[in-house]
Amino acid sequence: MSAGESVALECAYFDAWRCRSCTLLATPYARQLAAKQAEVEARLPALAWEPPFESAAGGFRNKAKMAVAGSLAAPTLGILAADGTGIDLQACPLHEQPIQDAMPVLEALVRDAALTPYDVPSRRGELKHLLLTASPDGELALRLVLRSSEAIPRIRKRLDALLAALPLASVSVNLQPDHKAVLEGDDELVLHGGTLRMRVNHVPLRLKPRSFFQTNTAVAAGLYRQATAWIDDVDPASALDLYCGVGGFALHAARPGRRVAGVEVAADAIDAARETAAELGVDTAFSVGDATAVDLEGAGAPEVVVVNPPRRGIGPLAERLEDSAARHVVYSSCNPVTLAKDLAAMPSLAPVRGRLFDMFPHTGHAEVLVLLERR
Incomplete structure (x- = not known):
């Protein structure tokens, strides 16, 4: 061959x-x-x-859309099985290396900030998704999709440590309170930055938290x-x-x-x-x-x-x-x-x-x- x-x-x-x-x-x-x-x-x-x-x-995807499931002690970041349980895919080889490197830090954030993973079958929990985008310069933009604003103070408390651990140009929280197959809700709260520069050819494009860009x-x-x-x-x-x-x-x-x-x-x-x-x-x-x-x-x-x-x-x-x-x-x-x-x-x-x-x-x-x- x-x-x-x-x-x-x-x-x-x-x-x-x-x-x-x-x-x-x-x-x-x-x-x-x-x-x-x-x-x-x-x-x-x-x-x-x-x-x-x-x-x-491999290593070509600049965006990770990770469904969060499991428990606080053992969260999974990846996809959901047919029964709604989580399948952990933190080392997915499609993602750019900065995204793969960030996953253990984000798993620790889930535990440390007590961001209870959302359980689809029981409709309980807070954190639904982690969305992470990487720029050609190695910077990252993080969005946390939550069911409510309850956990935001705990995220703010750990924000400085998170910024020290990862090259984050933007951190935001999206609120999606409904139990339905919709990735994000209408409300977005920027906690840090708010813009990720995507340098493509000679053009320094800018991505806001909701912006679409090719993956x-x-x-x-x-x-x-x-x-x-x-x-x-x-x-x-x-x-x-x-x-x-x-x-x-x-x-x-x-x-x-x-x-x-x-x-x-x-x-x-x-x-x-x-x-x-x-x-x-x-x-x-x-x-x-x-x-x-x-x-x-x-x-x-x-x-x-x-x-x-x-x-x-x-x-x-x-x-x-x-x-x-x-x-x-x-x-x-x-x-x-x-x-x-x-x-x-x-x-x-x-x-x-x-x-x-x-x-x-x-x-x-x-x-x-x-x-x-x-x-």
């Missing part, structure tokens, strides 16, 4: 059948990538495909570089980034003489994008709003539109783009099925270039970037 055919990642949890989330882990990585490429090409024919952008086999930083950097290269190739005077989040695509595409704007429904993400734009000194206009309701006609219509929607796709926005003045669309999709559906609703915008970005190795998920051109 050649090096490219070998199993790419050793995982004791997978081998012991404790966690099978990486459904393709037993498949050699080269075969995983080839199968994903074949699937997207079947759904999106007649494209000029770039070579797929590979990921590292694979190295592949996200490649995604931004490719989108920027395609935008520069058509050299528009104006570009609009819809579902812009913290401004990744827009801030990468900003150039002297090019009008760049971004629209996102999350106000804290727009605040972060504006802060980064001010630091870089680039001419951008970020606004809070519904991406599906933006004006795409008239004298101020953008020449290029970038869309990076959730898995459900762009829905009715596809028809509006079809009727818009945009000459090109750059579509970043985490769901090839909805991508194909949306492209069918835009027959005047022909897909001309595409590339697969393997954001989620060892799973069937695929991130696809496509350039569309007005016929």
Whole structure:
């Protein structure tokens, strides 16, 4: 068996059948990538495909979403079994090393601050999840999802020791009082910092506690570089980034003489994008709003539109783009099925270039970037 055919990642949890989330882990990585490429090409024919952008086999996830279970004496940080009991995955090899290194410290925090793990079957306990994000510079952002505010004073009391033990740029508490399959609630209390700088390529993006960011930083950097290269190739005077989040695509595409704007429904993400734009000194206009309701006609219509929607796709926005003045669309999709559906609703915008970005190795998920051109 050649090096490219070998199993790419050793995982004791997978081998012991404790966690099978990486459904393709037993498949050699080269075969995983080839199968994903074949699937997207079947759904999106007649494209000029770039070579797929590979990921590292392990240590690539910049975010850990750890369900907390067990007991104060023996908490588990990982996932929940079908019966609601905890499966500890502190040494998950998908996570970046700073995240793995932080897990014993966080387990100790659970015990020392008496953060009683939430027990799903009995609906009792306080701490539901630990969410930890790592930046390329090794800094961390921690969110503790609690059922109530009861434990916050004990967390505050131990905050200095926690900051001394870990390179935390942000610590916050999210309150999720309901017993339902929702990761977080409406209330967020920042205990320290509040912003994690995610340096991607030349852009120092900022993440607030609720901000969305791709879970694979190295592949996200490649995604931004490719989108920027395609935008520069058509050299528009104006570009609009819809579902812009913290401004990744827009801030990468900003150039002297090019009008760049971004629209996102999350106000804290727009605040972060504006802060980064001010630091870089680039001419951008970020606004809070519904991406599906933006004006795409008239004298101020953008020449290029970038869309990076959730898995459900762009829905009715596809028809509006079809009727818009945009000459090109750059579509970043985490769901090839909805991508194909949306492209069918835009027959005047022909897909001309595409590339697969393997954001989620060892799973069937695929991130696809496509350039569309007005016929």
